[in-house]
Amino acid sequence: MTKIGIIGAGAMGTGIAQVAATAGHEVYLYDANADALQRAITTLRNTLDMLAQKGKMTESAADTIFRRFHFVEKKLDSLRDCGLIIEAIIENLDVKKGLFDQLQEVIAPDCMLATNTSSLSVTSIASACREPQRVLGIHFFNPAPLMKLVEIIPAIQTNGKIVEQAQAIIQSWNKTTVIAKDTPGFIVNRVARPFYGEALRIYEEGIADIATIDWAMKEVGGFKMGPFELMDFIGHDVNYTVTETIFQAFFYDPRYKPSFSQKRLVEAGYLGKKSGRGFYDYNENVIKPRPNEDAVLCETIFERIGVMLINEAADAVFWKVATKEDIDLAMTLGVNYPKGLLKWADEWGIDTIVKTLDDLYHVYHEDRYRCSPLLRKMAKVKETFY
Ligand SMILES: NC(=O)c1ccc[n+]([C@@H]2O[C@H](COP(=O)([O-])OP(=O)(O)OC[C@H]3O[C@@H](n4cnc5c(N)ncnc54)[C@H](O)[C@@H]3O)[C@@H](O)[C@H]2O)c1
Numbered sequence: 258m259t260k261i262g263i264i265g266a267g268a269m270g271t272g273i274a275q276v277a278a279t280a281g282h283e284v285y286l287y288d289a290n291a292d293a294l295q296r297a298i299t300t301l302r303n304t305l306d307m308l309a310q311k312g313k314m315t316e317s318a319a320d321t322i323f324r325r326f327h328f329v330e331k332k333l334d335s336l337r338d339c340g341l342i343i344e345a346i347i348e349n350l351d352v353k354k355g356l357f358d359q360l361q362e363v364i365a366p367d368c369m370l371a372t373n374t375s376s377l378s379v380t381s382i383a384s385a386c387r388e389p390q391r392v393l394g395i396h397f398f399n400p401a402p403l404m405k406l407v408e409i410i411p412a413i414q415t416n417g418k419i420v421e422q423a424q425a426i427i428q429s430w431n432k433t434t435v436i437a438k439d440t441p442g443f444i445v446n447r448v449a450r451p452f453y454g455e456a457l458r459i460y461e462e463g464i465a466d467i468a469t470i471d472w473a474m475k476e477v478g479g480f481k482m483g484p485f486e487l488m489d490f491i492g493h494d495v496n497y498t499v500t501e502t503i504f505q506a507f508f509y510d511p512r513y514k515p516s517f518s519q520k521r522l523v524e525a526g527y528l529g530k531k532s533g534r535g536f537y538d539y540n541e542n543v544i545k546p547r548p549n550e551d552a553v554l555c556e557t558i559f560e561r562i563g564v565m566l567i568n569e570a571a572d573a574v575f576w577k578v579a580t581k582e583d584i585d586l587a588m589t590l591g592v593n594y595p596k597g598l599l600k601w602a603d604e605w606g607i608d609t610i611v612k613t614l615d616d617l618y619h620v621y622h623e624d625r626y627r628c629s630p631l632l633r634k635m636a637k638v639k640e641t642f643y
Pocket residue numbers: 264265266267268269270287288289290293294344345346347348349352356373374375376396397398399
């Protein structure tokens with residue numbers, strides 16, 4: 258079986274290493290920081306022991322999987338026999354490019370090189386290699402062992418065969434793959450922006466408080482977590498940075514404009530659950546999503562965030578970021594949305610969505626509420642997605 262190299266033994270690298278070793282591969286896990294590697298060893302051992310205790314695997318299976326790990330501290334050339342190397346280091350373009358430049362000196366000629374970047378250009382990372390055709394994006398979701406979805410992102414230089422081979426390996430790990438164009442945020446991190454952005458907007462305008470917005474999205478919309486709970490859970494440093502990166506990467510398209518409320522939380526160090534305080538206070542007086550008797554208000558909140566999500570998904574189809582099927586699959590498996598957004602669009606009626614977006618545009622005259630040309634064209638000829 259192909260030997261797998263993982264570079265970066267943080268949250269993602271450790272999770273991906275677990276997935277690959279469980280699927281039967283020898284895994285070479287490298288980190289430039291000895292403490293990080295030590296933490297990964299402890300995490301992997303504890304996780305496998307816990308799975309054995311819970312009866313998800315036998316103790317001997319857990320030991321067999323653990324023996325497949327090779328923890329590499331200093332020598333990058335220990336990865337020379339790997340057939341696929343997945344990079345999961347810090348989200349910094351120059352550092353990633355430096356690593357890929359270094360890697361090409363030590364790896365096998367037929368080794369595939371993947372980046373797990375969330376928001377950087379795969380094409381730009383690939384350009385650091387003499388053979389950029391062997392580079393692609395393989396984007397796992399956190400926690401990698403639990404999340405079914407993996408986005409596969411060919412760079413413009415990537416050889417089609419490499420995409421097929423990489424996809425086959427990832428699918429053999431019991432993951433569902435979708436293909437995304439190398440554009441900012443790929444599928445999930447692009448299409449999900451309004452879930453946070455429009456919720457923040459509704460809050461900042463004073464239309465409703467966070468507890469009501471969260472409640473509406475859960476109770477009326479059927480989402481597992483409300484936008485504010487989810488941002489607190491992800492961490493505002495991470496969530497805000499993704500928003501800001503995508504905003505810049507889209508040449509400052511107002512649709513992706515970050516929010517001052519969230520920026521202030523980051524500045525204050527109120528990073529969410531991990532720091533004890535974000536939008537909610539986790540130390541005392543936790544205000545949970547709270548029922549609101551104003552059914553019209555709750556319905557309006559859900560509709561407004563819902564149409565913005567659908568508009569983003571439709572626009573991703575319009576710009577050929579991915580197929581409609583892959584977009585629906587990505588949002589249900591990557592961020593656990595209760596339903597595919599384009600399936601939802603059909604149920605709500607394309608006409609209704611266009612009208613709701615146009616009503617918002619009419620009030621605000623802001624580009625963020627512009628309706629995707631695809632929806633407009635579909636409404637004209639009464640077409641549906643499915
Ligand atoms: N955390 C998420 O939810 C998530 C989800 C999908 C993708 N990603 C992406 O995955 C990558 C890793 O994210 P993470 O959350 O695991 O980060 P992390 O901070 O938990 O881990 C990064 C690890 O990389 C190591 N590292 C940094 N520079 C290195 C170098 N030059 N060589 C070798 N090791 C180096 C660090 O010591 C650290 O252990 C990023 O590109 C991120 O955007 C993160």
